[in-house]
């Protein structure tokens with residue numbers, strides 16, 4: 001199974017140069033960038049450079065993040081991205097990440113994309129485990145991770161230097177044999 005991937009409302013596909021303006025626009029939104037590794041504003045030149053780099057690689061090379069474009073089928077517009085990288089140590093685990101343009105949040109679109117991404121990763125790369133990290137204050141992200149069935153397994157205290165301060169993160173995990181289970185089957189660590 002390879003890209004593109006379909007969901008009822010979305011197409012998950014490789015980035016194209018035509019995405020650069022929309023990509024730079026949502027990466028320049030301070031609220032979208034707040035808990036992410038890049039700095040807003042994010043220029044059109046940076047977007048072109050990023051997409052050019054993505055076009056030289058392919059999904060599933062261990063130790064390399066691969067960014068998948070999230071396109072709204074209805075109008076072909078780029079509305080976000082999801083990403084993964086396979087851990088080089090064993091090649092059987094991957095970390096995932098995701099971003100949605102603010103105007104398209106709150107409609108279940110990220111849930112739709114990430115659910116599809118999880119299936120793609122388990123089916124295509126025969127992975128044993130997926131993981132995700134999220135800032136403890138990024139409630140939209142932790143809610144999403146729990147909605148797609150990931151288990152909160154860790155609370156790291158000031159483990160991550162980001163934008164001038166030490167931040168704390170939750171660590172999430174999902175085993176291959178647990179996929180399609182709902183959150184109610186997993187004990188979630190209580191709020192800190």
Ligand SMILES: CC(C)(COP(=O)(O)OP(=O)(O)OC[C@H]1O[C@@H](n2cnc3c(N)ncnc32)[C@H](O)[C@@H]1OP(=O)(O)O)[C@@H](O)C(=O)NCCC(=O)NCCS
Nearest residue numbers: 032035098099100105106107108109110111134140141143
């Ligand atoms: C993390 C992020 C992708 C979550 O986006 P989101 O819009 O909250 O997630 P979804 O698209 O799945 O939408 C879910 C919300 O829509 C609501 N919703 C409306 N219609 C829905 C539907 N048909 N199906 C599911 N949810 C629906 C849900 O109730 C939920 O709201 P809630 O969280 O207030 O309960 C988004 O906040 C984002 O891009 N943040 C910036 C980047 C970032 O921090 N990424 C994570 C780094 S770890």
